[in-house]
Amino acid sequence: MTAGKTFLFMDTIANKVDAKGRVSLPSDYRAIVKELSTDIVCYRSLSSPCIEGCTEELLDRLASDMENSLDFFSQTQDELTNLIFGDARRFAFDSTGRIMLSEKLLKHAEITDTAVFVGKGRKFQIWNPENWAREEARIRAEVFKKRPSLKPVGGQND
Amino acid sequence: MTAGKTFLFMDTIANKVDAKGRVSLPSDYRAIVKELSTDIVCYRSLSSPCIEGCTEELLDRLASDMENSLDFFSQTQDELTNLIFGDARRFAFDSTGRIMLSEKLLKHAEITDTAVFVGKGRKFQIWNPENWAREEARIRAEVFKKRPSLKPVGGQND
DNA sequence: TTGATTCCCATGTTTTCCCATGCTATACCA
């Protein structure tokens, strides 16, 4: 990893969840965490049956945006912070690189014995294998439908 | 991450209130208090039947901000802060990590034998279990309705 | 004294830590 600090969660990796609920965090993800001296934070996705994760640093920035006193009593903010921070939890990994996902999260994502990590740039998701296969197919179909309207990036196209 | 560490109250944790009125402060919360060398301050929430808590440090900052923003429209905020400071109290935890909530606070939140700690980033709340279950469901529904207009977390896109 | 608060110890459970094993990919050597 370079000094430029581009940190992206990428790739799709399936790891086993053992009897204790432990899962190896993909080593690439671990490298990001170490480099940023932060921690991984996970919470239930608002829109899909999956676990969502990001760096604590990202959530901290959100908290900073919200903490200034002018908004101290705002109701919308109140509801949002309850939902996000009330659900999120820090997950430190042990010396072998594993985190222990909570019952609540595993249940929400319908994960039992295998967890699929899906990179999303600044965030990542953790899926049940079957659900992810279905979701990926759906997304691909969706994108294909919209294809004519997608602008090529950097002038490349095919 | 920058020099400053990140301190966020997160997760939702249910702890028992014993016969003496003692409750374990979640260990993550305790870690924040120790790290910042501050104290926990609690007061009755102005908007919900729950106890609200934060670091004394945060209230201190709020006080400073209020001093410096005495604009024409600040009267309401002024009154609100009066309410909070009039109600707030410091709660130190003992060697096993427990605090003793006052009758006034417990009554306001309708807490008897179980207290649910809900993280809110820089703040947290303490709820009666049933009330929190109801409130969480309400908020989820509310936020889902507003979802299209919500900015993504931390300004990142996904 | 009575009631309340603080401090300390005991216990069961959960979580974290550490060591061992086997697999896989990359590098190395003939």
Place this chain on the structure above:
DNA sequence: TGGTATAGCATGGGAAAACATGGGAATCAA
């Protein structure tokens, strides 16, 4: 080029530490 050594990684299991919680003794106030 093919085979082997090496390092990193995923995974399993047991030991140790941390945590929530209950109860008793000591301290303080009215």
